[in-house]
Amino acid sequence: MILERLGQIILHGVEETGSIILMFISVVSWAVRRPMKIGNIVKQMEFVGVRSIFVVLLVGLFTGMVMALQGYHGFRMFGAESMVGATVALGMTRELGPVLTSLMVTARAGSAMAAEIGTMKVTEQVDALYVMAVNPIKYLIVPRVIASILMVPLLSVISDFVGILGGYFVGVHILHINEGTFVKNITRLVDLNDIYNGLIKAACFGLILSLIGCYKGFNTRGGAEGVGKATTEAVVLSSVTILVSDYFLTAIMF
Amino acid sequence: MIQLIDVYKSFGQQKVLNGLNLEIEEGKTTVIIGRSGGGKSVLLKHIIGLLRPDRGQVLIDGVDITKLNDRDLNEIRKKFGMLFQEAALFDSMNVLDNVAFPLREHTVMAEKEIRQIVTDRLNAVGLKGVEYKMPSDLSGGMRKRVGLARAIALRPQIVLFDEPTTGLDPVMTEAINHLIMDTQKNFNLTCVVISHDLQSIFKIGHKIAMLYNGNIIECGTPEEITASTNPIMIQFLTGSIEGPIQVVED
Numbered sequence: 001m002i003l004e005r006l007g008q009i010i011l012h013g014v015e016e017t018g019s020i021i022l023m024f025i026s027v028v029s030w031a032v033r034r035p036m037k038i039g040n041i042v043k044q045m046e047f048v049g050v051r052s053i054f055v056v057l058l059v060g061l062f063t064g065m066v067m068a069l070q071g072y073h074g075f076r077m078f079g080a081e082s083m084v085g086a087t088v089a090l091g092m093t094r095e096l097g098p099v100l101t102s103l104m105v106t107a108r109a110g111s112a113m114a115a116e117i118g119t120m121k122v123t124e125q126v127d128a129l130y131v132m133a134v135n136p137i138k139y140l141i142v143p144r145v146i147a148s149i150l151m152v153p154l155l156s157v158i159s160d161f162v163g164i165l166g167g168y169f170v171g172v173h174i175l176h177i178n179e180g181t182f183v184k185n186i187t188r189l190v191d192l193n194d195i196y197n198g199l200i201k202a203a204c205f206g207l208i209l210s211l212i213g214c215y216k217g218f219n220t221r222g223g224a225e226g227v228g229k230a231t232t233e234a235v236v237l238s239s240v241t242i243l244v245s246d247y248f249l250t251a252i253m254f
Numbered sequence: 255m256i257q258l259i260d261v262y263k264s265f266g267q268q269k270v271l272n273g274l275n276l277e278i279e280e281g282k283t284t285v286i287i288g289r290s291g292g293g294k295s296v297l298l299k300h301i302i303g304l305l306r307p308d309r310g311q312v313l314i315d316g317v318d319i320t321k322l323n324d325r326d327l328n329e330i331r332k333k334f335g336m337l338f339q340e341a342a343l344f345d346s347m348n349v350l351d352n353v354a355f356p357l358r359e360h361t362v363m364a365e366k367e368i369r370q371i372v373t374d375r376l377n378a379v380g381l382k383g384v385e386y387k388m389p390s391d392l393s394g395g396m397r398k399r400v401g402l403a404r405a406i407a408l409r410p411q412i413v414l415f416d417e418p419t420t421g422l423d424p425v426m427t428e429a430i431n432h433l434i435m436d437t438q439k440n441f442n443l444t445c446v447v448i449s450h451d452l453q454s455i456f457k458i459g460h461k462i463a464m465l466y467n468g469n470i471i472e473c474g475t476p477e478e479i480t481a482s483t484n485p486i487m488i489q490f491l492t493g494s495i496e497g498p499i500q501v502v503e504d
Binding site for chain 1: 299302324328329331338339342343346359360
């Protein structure tokens, strides 16, 4: 009985992974076909990017600040307080900037993608697109995926920046770490590659969250309940996939 | 002309279309009637290629659309318009953008020209001054009118109607029936209507086809259908509980 259930879960997982990969292939093949509807992409960039700035700023700032606070208590034990700045900067650029940004964008935009496309699906608006000879993958999904791949790295840069700024504020102005060594250690230890790799990660997470959000929306069944379920599943699956793939991306990159 | 030849379709164990044959004449309105959940919508979705049959052919002007790839199917679909049951207007767009959508996607017309066509089509379905309203601000009947305006925006040859009068009051039902008849005549359309609203079907249909157990069991003019001696047909038209159609299926 338990084995049967386990088998079902695994089969479902494999099936779903396959479907998401198939959708990815379909998105790529539609993305390179003309006409490119730039207007649609820009609209999605505004939704995914511009409207997420505030929440990303807030999360980035406080993450940097709390890292400085926690780091300070640890490093003080062996008199290495000057390392706090570099720790915050490395943590933000390599990990927390991209990961927290994409988790916030998942919650804000990934869920909205699933809900919006899911509602369109259950109210036959997706069928209406097919009937009007407009492919819904091209019209609905391609702009969202492209916008997310472009905007999540940009948001992550903002998050990195305000995170380091928050760390600087707490470290230098509240904990009174020497400003010179604080900044010098950042420039000495943080490499441009740390930032680049963080951005590559962010782009991958952008792809993951938009693809899963759209996939869940596109495969919604049933009425309002189905839309709710699709939205929840999109957020949970995207978040888990982002964290799991973060480990493997890190293992490959650093 | 639309021809369905020996079409089979199942969902899991459930056989929905079972070797169905149907010919739909050009420039006429054909109404497909049948029980709720009896596969009428499935049949309609086969005609426009939203579903592919397990077996059989769907010919649109002689072209078998079941064998076409996405791109060729899209070309065929430009001959079609469809009015969905709940109109399926894009709720993120106002009426103007909804009706203009197919024009903007498939033509290179100037915006001024597009607006003129939108106004013309809205007038054709009896609407004025609603261009900037959102679908959520419209009544059910108005939404259907806008849906029809969108369906005929590109001047298609064939328009499909999925239960156009379901859920409307008698007066609005009558209004939509007249709208379908007028639009069919004015634009010389081939219309396929699925419905189980008996009063409507005899008014709008040049031909009526009865779908039962995955097959078309009767097809003819309204007069022929009324005169039918088929016990299933008689039971359906009289709405009797007694007869070959079982109320609760085994």
